[in-house]
Amino acid sequence: xxxxxQPISMDSYEGQEVNITCSHNNIATNDYITWYQQFPxxxxxxxxxxxxxxxxxxxxxxxxxxxxxxxxxxxxxxxLSDTAVYYCLVHNAGNMLTFGGGTRLxxxx
Amino acid sequence: EPEVTQTPSHQVTQMxxxxxxxxxxxxxxxxxxxxxxxxxxxxxxxxxxxxxxxSEKSEIFDDQFSVERPDGSNFTLKIRSTKLEDSAMYFCAxxxxxxxxxxxxYFGPGTRLTxx
Numbered sequence: 185x186x187x188x189x190q191p192i193s194m195d196s197y198e199g200q201e202v203n204i205t206c207s208h209n210n211i212a213t214n215d216y217i218t219w220y221q222q223f224p225x226x227x228x229x230x231x232x233x234x235x236x237x238x239x240x241x242x243x244x245x246x247x248x249x250x251x252x253x254x255x256x257x258x259x260x261x262x263x264l265s266d267t268a269v270y271y272c273l274v275h276n277a278g279n280m281l282t283f284g285g286g287t288r289l290x291x292x293x
Numbered sequence: 294e295p296e297v298t299q300t301p302s303h304q305v306t307q308m309x310x311x312x313x314x315x316x317x318x319x320x321x322x323x324x325x326x327x328x329x330x331x332x333x334x335x336x337x338x339x340x341x342x343x344x345x346x347x348s349e350k351s352e353i354f355d356d357q358f359s360v361e362r363p364d365g366s367n368f369t370l371k372i373r374s375t376k377l378e379d380s381a382m383y384f385c386a387x388x389x390x391x392x393x394x395x396x397x398x399y400f401g402p403g404t405r406l407t408x409x
Binding site for chain 2: 218222225226227228229230233271280281282283284285286
């Protein structure tokens with residue numbers, strides 16, 4: 185399993201763009217990169233997934249360089265409700281997800 | 294939007310008792326999972342289930358745990374003889390089967406299990 189490393193915590197202010205970078209040096213050829221969000225006492229919620237280059241959906245963008253050894257989750261114009269823990273996961277098309285410690289994002293007014 | 298539901302939201306039990314946690318996955322999903330999260334710690338994979346059998350399980354999922362799909366809609370996790378260290382939030386998740394790619398796991402709201 186590819187190990188991921190991401191910041192333990194980040195602070196931001198409302199309206200700012202937040203970029204959370206995750207390193208995964210041992211990513212395998214058939215691995216995908218997926219980001220989940222978790223609020224206190226709730227289940228993780230899927231945000232975005234990619235394999236290479238850039239992926240964008242209605243809530244976030246995911247940037248993956250050509251070597252795929254890292255990825256950056258970009259949250260545009262965050263609000264207080266984006267305060268949560270964000271998990272970077274690397275996995276293949278198999279079943280289990282291995283969660284690390286995540287990045288605790290605090291958005292301040 | 295379809296969602297995974299779990300009951301009960303909170304279960305309190307005494308050490309040594311059996312508990313059954315229930316989940317209703319999203320209706321067209323065929324893969325089912327249980328994860329747990331001890332307070333303040335990481336989300337940990339327990340088991341995955343497909344085609345009426347266990348696909349993968351972690352070291353945590355020992356003989357005191359079992360899973361079952363008793364009918365077409367429910368997916369259950371049974372803990373035979375609970376221990377204090379089983380106190381955690383238990384999350385059920387489900388996903389579609391997509392071949393040649395990967396998939397999104399939808400998580401339920403969780404059942405908080407407290408063993409006293």
